[in-house]
Amino acid sequence: MxxxxxxxxxxxxxxxxxxxxxxxxxxxxxxxxxxxxxxxxxxxxxxxxxxxxxxxxxxxxxxxxxxxxxxxxxxxxxxxxxxxxxxxxxxxxxxxxxxxxxxxxxxxxxxxxxxxxxxxxxxxxxxxxxxxxxxxxxxxxxxxxxxxxxxxxxxxxxxxxxxxxxxxRMLPQLVTEAGVPAARWRPVQTGADAAAYRDFGAAMPPVCRAAEPDAGVGPTLAAALDALVDAAARALLPERLLQGHRPGARAPLADRWAVALTAADPSLPGAPPAEVSALERALTAWLRAAHDANGPIRVSFRLVEPLPGHDEWRLEFALQSAEDPSLYLPAEELWAGGQLPGLPPRPDETLLAGLGRGVRLYPALHEALQVPRPDAMTLDTAGAHDFLRQAAPLLQAAGFGVQLPAWAGRKAVGLKLTTRSRKGTAQKAVADSGFGLDQLVDFRLDLVVGDATVDAAELAELARLKVPLVRVRGQWVELDERQLRAALKAVGGRREGELTAGEVLRQVVDGGDEDLPLVEVDADGMLGDLLSGRAAERLSPVPTPPGFQGRLRPYQERGLSWLHFLARLGLGGILADDMGLGKTAQTLSLLLAERDTGAVAPTLLICPMSLVSNWQKEAARFAPGLRVYVHHGGGRARGDDLPARIADADLVVTTYGTALRDLGALRDTAWGRVVCDEAQAIKNSGTRQAQAVRAIPAATRLALTGTPVENHLAELWSIMEFCNPGLLGTAKRFRRRFQEPIEVRQDADATAALKRATGPFVLRRLKTDKSIISDLPEKNEMKVWCTLTPEQATLYQAVVEDMMAVIADSEGIQRRGNVLAAMMKLKQVCNHPAHLLKDGSRLPGRSGKLALLEELASELVADGDKALVFTQFAEFGALLQPYLAAHLDRPVLWLHGGLSKARRDELVDRFQSDPEPMLFLLSLKAAGTGLNLTAANHVIHVDRWWNPAVEDQATDRAFRIGQSRNVQVRKFICTGTLEEKIDAMIERKKTLAAAVVGTGEDWITDLSTEQLRELFALDPAAVG
Known part of the structure; x- marks a missing residue:
C-alpha cells in the first residue's frame, strides 16, 4: 500500500x-x-x-x-x-x-x-x-x-x-514577493470563519510543516490558506475586473493592479515604490477594517416575526458577548441604563460604531441611525426576506451577532414518506423469521411545506404567487424557486405504489436530494420498528437464552431483541452502549439465541489484544455452551489446520493485528457474523487494519464501541461502512452531504438527516440514564490540590527558564517537540524530583503529591478498601510500587505495557478475587481500556492526561456493571503549576474538549510563546 x-x-x-x-x-x-x-x-x-x-x-x-x-x-x-x-x-x-x-x-x-x-x-x-x-x-x-x-x-x-x-469572504491586496509587488487575494476571517481557522490550526498534522522546520503552525497555515484562496479567487473570477484596454507599464498602478488580480501573472514589475507603498497602506487598512467587528463585545441583530394578521417585522439591536452569547443586552435596555458584564466604558459608542459598520453590509440600516438612540427598525415582509437572504449571512460572517426565527434557513419544502405493510404482515413483522427486506410494502410520497402537508393545488398556488416569504397554515416559511421547481417536478412523478422494504430503507438513508429532502417518515410494522430509531424499545424483548448463565437486565434484553432483529434482516449495527453496560453479555446472548434457532455459521470476533482473555473468560462465565477458539499467538492454527479449528467453534476470537496478518485465510471462511470490539480501532477508514477488517465477508456485522465518534464524523462513516457497506454512500459523498455541513456550519437539517439515516443502526444507552440502569452506584469526582516542596519549586523554575529559552529559539516541528518535552518535564517535577532526575535518589519528604498519596492510601487500606492508581508514566509507577508496598505493608500490584498477557491476567485475577485491601498501580496507556476491576471503589489519577475521555475510560475500569459501591474518583493537581492552569483551560472549554484536545496533548504546542510562558509560570502559592 x-x-x-x-x-x-x-x-x-x-x-x-x-x-x-x-x-x-x-x-x-x-x-x-x-x-x-x-x-x-x-x-x-x-x-x-x-x-x-x-x-x-x-x-x-x-x-x-x-x-x-x-x-x-x-x-x-x-x-x-x-x-x-x-x-x-x-x-x-x-x-x-x-x-x-x-x-x-x-x-x-x-x-x-x-x-x-x-x-x-x-x-x-x-x-x-x-x-x-x-x-x-x-x-x-x-x-x-x-x-x-x-x-x-x-x-x-x-x-x-x-x-x-x-x-x-476575501479582499484584494498588494503584497511584495521576492522584492516584486504582486496583486493577491486574501481571506477575511471573522465570526464562524475565524473559529474554523483556529480549528484548522489545532488540527494541522505535523508533517504539513516537515518541509519548513523554521515555520510554526500560524505562519504555515496562513501561507497555505492565502495561496489557496488566491487560486480559488482567480478560478472564480476568470474575467478582468475592469473592462477596456489593458493598461501598459506606464499606466496608473491602481489600473495595473486591478487587471493583475485576475491575470495569470500577478506580479507588477517596475511599479514606482511610492505608489506601491501608498496603495499597500490603503488596502491593508481595508483588510484591517473588515476584521474590526470581531471583538469581545459585538453588535447583535434579532428579527422578530409579526403578530398574526399583521405585516410588521421588528429588527432589534443589542450588544452581545462574543465568547458567551447568552450575555445579551437589548439596545432598549442599554439606553435605559442597563448593564452587561465586560461592557466597555462607553457601550453606547460601541453600539453606534457597530451599527455604522453594519450599514456597509446592510444599507437599509441607515434609516435607523436617523434617531439619536436607535434600538430597532420596522420592516415589511419583503424587507424581512431581504434581511434573511442577503444581510443576515453577511452580518454573521463579518462577526456580528444574528438571531433569526427558528424556521429561518431550513428547507421549507420536503417530502413525507408513508409506508404500510401488506395485510397480515404488520403483525408478522417480528414474529415471522421469513420477513425480510424483499417484502413488498405500499408507499406514498406527500409534499410538506413547513410542518404542513400540502396537495398539488396548494403548491401550484404558492408557485403562482411568487412570494418568497409566506404564511402556510399559521407558520412562516421561506420558499425559493429551486425548491418550488423540484416540488412541482415531484408532483408529476410517481407518488404512490409499492416498493420493497429494502428500497424504502435506501430511500430513507439517501434522504432525498438537496432541493427536496426527505423530512418525515411514517412507517408501520417492521419498517416502523426499524426506522423509528427506537427499535429496541418498540420490539418485544427477547428473553434471556436458556444457555446463558445469569440474568440479562431489561435494557440488555431490549438490546438482544434489537441485535436479533437486525441479524434476521441481514443488517449490521453499532451497539454503542456506554462503557460497563454489558456489550459483551448482550453479544454472547445473541450467539446463544441464534444457536437455539439453528444458526450454525461461526462468528469471528476481532478485538484488541488486551481484551482476548476478557472475552475468553466472559464466554466461559456467561455462555459455557459456546465453543470458543482463540486464534492468536505463535501457536495458532495455520494452513489446512485452520478450517478444521474454525468448523469446531461457535466463536473465534482474534486480534486486529492477527486479522491483518492472516487476512487471506480468514477471508476464505464463510462467517455468519464478524464482530469488532472497541470498534474505534477501525475509525480511520484508510488504515490497512480497517481495510482488512472490511474485506472479511460475513452474513452480518456488528460493531461494539462506547465512542462511535471521538473526533470527527468521518469515524462514524468508517464504522458504518464496516457494518453495512455502501449504505451511507462513498466517503466523499458523506463528507459533502453530512460531515462538512454539520462540522463546519452546524447545519440543523444535515444533523437531522444523519440521525435519521444512522438511527436505525445505532443503539446507544448511557449509565447516567436512570431509566436504563437504576441500581448502579454513584460516581463522585473531586479534584485534590497538592502543593510543591521547595525542592520541587526550585526544579520547576529551572526547567521553565531553561526550556522557554529553547522554545523561543525554535520553530516548526522542533518547537512542538520542545514544548512537549517541557510539558513532560514539568509534569515529572510535579510528581517527584526523582522522577525528573532519574538518579535513584530517596523518595520520602520531597514531593507534596507523594505525601498526599501516602496519606490517602493509608486511609483507604485501613478502611479495608481497594484503589486503582493511574499514572501516564511507566517509570514513575516503577518508583512508586516498591515504595508504597513497604510504606503500607499491603500488596501494591503494578500493571504496565511491558508485562506478558499471562502476567496481566494473573494480576487482574488477584486484585478481583483476593479480599485483602490493596492498591493497583496501572499505566494509563496499558490499562485505560478493556479491564474489569470492580473490586476497587476508589480511583486516583496521580498525574493527568489532559483529555477527559481518556480519564473517563480509565475510571470506568471500576465504575461499571458489577460495581456495588459508590466510586470515589480523585484527580491530583499541583496548585499554581501548569497542571492547574491546563485544568482551568479545559473547564472553560468543556463542550469543545473532544474536538480541540483530541486524543492527546499536541494542542498545547500550538500556543504562542507568551501563552506558554504564562502557562508554565510558577505561582508563589504552589509551594507548601
Whole structure:
C-alpha cells in the first residue's frame, strides 16, 4: 500500500509538494544533497502513475481505461508538476524515519529523534494544487494507494478556501514577493470563519510543516490558506475586473493592479515604490477594517416575526458577548441604563460604531441611525426576506451577532414518506423469521411545506404567487424557486405504489436530494420498528437464552431483541452502549439465541489484544455452551489446520493485528457474523487494519464501541461502512452531504438527516440514564490540590527558564517537540524530583503529591478498601510500587505495557478475587481500556492526561456493571503549576474538549510563546 502525503512549501507564491512512501513499492532514492535518502520514498514517476491508478512502469493509462475520464483533470495537473527533492524533518531512528501511522506498522520506541531526510516528490503551484486536491477522489480500499492524514487535511483546507472565495469572504491586496509587488487575494476571517481557522490550526498534522522546520503552525497555515484562496479567487473570477484596454507599464498602478488580480501573472514589475507603498497602506487598512467587528463585545441583530394578521417585522439591536452569547443586552435596555458584564466604558459608542459598520453590509440600516438612540427598525415582509437572504449571512460572517426565527434557513419544502405493510404482515413483522427486506410494502410520497402537508393545488398556488416569504397554515416559511421547481417536478412523478422494504430503507438513508429532502417518515410494522430509531424499545424483548448463565437486565434484553432483529434482516449495527453496560453479555446472548434457532455459521470476533482473555473468560462465565477458539499467538492454527479449528467453534476470537496478518485465510471462511470490539480501532477508514477488517465477508456485522465518534464524523462513516457497506454512500459523498455541513456550519437539517439515516443502526444507552440502569452506584469526582516542596519549586523554575529559552529559539516541528518535552518535564517535577532526575535518589519528604498519596492510601487500606492508581508514566509507577508496598505493608500490584498477557491476567485475577485491601498501580496507556476491576471503589489519577475521555475510560475500569459501591474518583493537581492552569483551560472549554484536545496533548504546542510562558509560570502559592 502506497501512502500519499502532502506538505505545504511556503515561498513567494507557495506550493504543494506531494510525496509518497511505501513499505513494499519504494526503493531508496539517490540523494543529491547532504540529507540522507528516505528509504521508503517513491520516485516521482511512480508517484504520478500510482495516483492515477496506473502501472508504476507506465505513467500513461492504457486505451480504454475506465478511469481515463475520471482522472483527466488530475493527469493534467500532474503533468505540470515539477520533480523536486525536499529535505523533510521527520521523527525516526538513525536508519529510517518512523512509518506513517496509517500503515498500521508498530513504530520503534527506542532512539527516536528528528532527522532530515531527502525525499523526492512532485511540486505543484497553488492553482494546480487546488485542482489536484479537488480532483483526488476517494481511493478504492483495495487499490494501490491511500491518502495520508496530511493530504486529507489539505483537501479540507482547499475546500474551506473555495468556500471563502465563493461567499466573497476575501479582499484584494498588494503584497511584495521576492522584492516584486504582486496583486493577491486574501481571506477575511471573522465570526464562524475565524473559529474554523483556529480549528484548522489545532488540527494541522505535523508533517504539513516537515518541509519548513523554521515555520510554526500560524505562519504555515496562513501561507497555505492565502495561496489557496488566491487560486480559488482567480478560478472564480476568470474575467478582468475592469473592462477596456489593458493598461501598459506606464499606466496608473491602481489600473495595473486591478487587471493583475485576475491575470495569470500577478506580479507588477517596475511599479514606482511610492505608489506601491501608498496603495499597500490603503488596502491593508481595508483588510484591517473588515476584521474590526470581531471583538469581545459585538453588535447583535434579532428579527422578530409579526403578530398574526399583521405585516410588521421588528429588527432589534443589542450588544452581545462574543465568547458567551447568552450575555445579551437589548439596545432598549442599554439606553435605559442597563448593564452587561465586560461592557466597555462607553457601550453606547460601541453600539453606534457597530451599527455604522453594519450599514456597509446592510444599507437599509441607515434609516435607523436617523434617531439619536436607535434600538430597532420596522420592516415589511419583503424587507424581512431581504434581511434573511442577503444581510443576515453577511452580518454573521463579518462577526456580528444574528438571531433569526427558528424556521429561518431550513428547507421549507420536503417530502413525507408513508409506508404500510401488506395485510397480515404488520403483525408478522417480528414474529415471522421469513420477513425480510424483499417484502413488498405500499408507499406514498406527500409534499410538506413547513410542518404542513400540502396537495398539488396548494403548491401550484404558492408557485403562482411568487412570494418568497409566506404564511402556510399559521407558520412562516421561506420558499425559493429551486425548491418550488423540484416540488412541482415531484408532483408529476410517481407518488404512490409499492416498493420493497429494502428500497424504502435506501430511500430513507439517501434522504432525498438537496432541493427536496426527505423530512418525515411514517412507517408501520417492521419498517416502523426499524426506522423509528427506537427499535429496541418498540420490539418485544427477547428473553434471556436458556444457555446463558445469569440474568440479562431489561435494557440488555431490549438490546438482544434489537441485535436479533437486525441479524434476521441481514443488517449490521453499532451497539454503542456506554462503557460497563454489558456489550459483551448482550453479544454472547445473541450467539446463544441464534444457536437455539439453528444458526450454525461461526462468528469471528476481532478485538484488541488486551481484551482476548476478557472475552475468553466472559464466554466461559456467561455462555459455557459456546465453543470458543482463540486464534492468536505463535501457536495458532495455520494452513489446512485452520478450517478444521474454525468448523469446531461457535466463536473465534482474534486480534486486529492477527486479522491483518492472516487476512487471506480468514477471508476464505464463510462467517455468519464478524464482530469488532472497541470498534474505534477501525475509525480511520484508510488504515490497512480497517481495510482488512472490511474485506472479511460475513452474513452480518456488528460493531461494539462506547465512542462511535471521538473526533470527527468521518469515524462514524468508517464504522458504518464496516457494518453495512455502501449504505451511507462513498466517503466523499458523506463528507459533502453530512460531515462538512454539520462540522463546519452546524447545519440543523444535515444533523437531522444523519440521525435519521444512522438511527436505525445505532443503539446507544448511557449509565447516567436512570431509566436504563437504576441500581448502579454513584460516581463522585473531586479534584485534590497538592502543593510543591521547595525542592520541587526550585526544579520547576529551572526547567521553565531553561526550556522557554529553547522554545523561543525554535520553530516548526522542533518547537512542538520542545514544548512537549517541557510539558513532560514539568509534569515529572510535579510528581517527584526523582522522577525528573532519574538518579535513584530517596523518595520520602520531597514531593507534596507523594505525601498526599501516602496519606490517602493509608486511609483507604485501613478502611479495608481497594484503589486503582493511574499514572501516564511507566517509570514513575516503577518508583512508586516498591515504595508504597513497604510504606503500607499491603500488596501494591503494578500493571504496565511491558508485562506478558499471562502476567496481566494473573494480576487482574488477584486484585478481583483476593479480599485483602490493596492498591493497583496501572499505566494509563496499558490499562485505560478493556479491564474489569470492580473490586476497587476508589480511583486516583496521580498525574493527568489532559483529555477527559481518556480519564473517563480509565475510571470506568471500576465504575461499571458489577460495581456495588459508590466510586470515589480523585484527580491530583499541583496548585499554581501548569497542571492547574491546563485544568482551568479545559473547564472553560468543556463542550469543545473532544474536538480541540483530541486524543492527546499536541494542542498545547500550538500556543504562542507568551501563552506558554504564562502557562508554565510558577505561582508563589504552589509551594507548601
Amino acid at each position: 502506497l501512502l500519499v502525503h502532502g506538505t505545504w512549501v511556503t515561498g513567494a507564491a507557495g506550493g504543494l509538494a506531494v510525496w509518497g512512501e511505501s513499505l513494499e513499492l519504494g526503493s531508496p532514492p539517490r540523494s543529491r544533497s547532504r540529507h540522507r535518502a528516505h528509504p521508503f520514498a517513491v520516485p516521482p514517476e511512480a508517484l504520478r502513475a500510482t495516483l492515477l491508478n496506473a502501472d508504476p512502469q507506465d505513467a500513461e493509462p492504457q486505451d480504454g481505461d475506465p478511469s481515463e475520464s475520471t482522472d483527466s483533470a488530475l493527469r493534467d495537473v500532474l503533468a505540470k508538476a515539477a520533480d523536486a527533492e525536499l529535505a523533510l524533518l521527520l521523527p525516526g531512528t538513525t536508519r529510517a524515519p518512523l512509518p506513517s501511522p496509517e500503515t498500521g506498522a508498530e513504530p520503534s520506541r527506542r532512539g527516536v529523534r528528528l532527522g532530515s531526510w531527502a525525499t523526492p516528490g512532485v511540486l505543484l503551484p497553488p492553482d494546480a494544487a487546488l485542482a489536484a486536491l479537488a480532483a483526488l477522489t476517494d481511493p478504492d480500499p483495495d487499490g494501490p494507494w491511500a491518502p495520508a492524514a496530511s493530504l486529507r487535511y489539505l483537501s479540507l483546507l482547499a475546500g474551506h478556501a473555495c468556500d471563502l472565495a465563493q461567499r466573497g
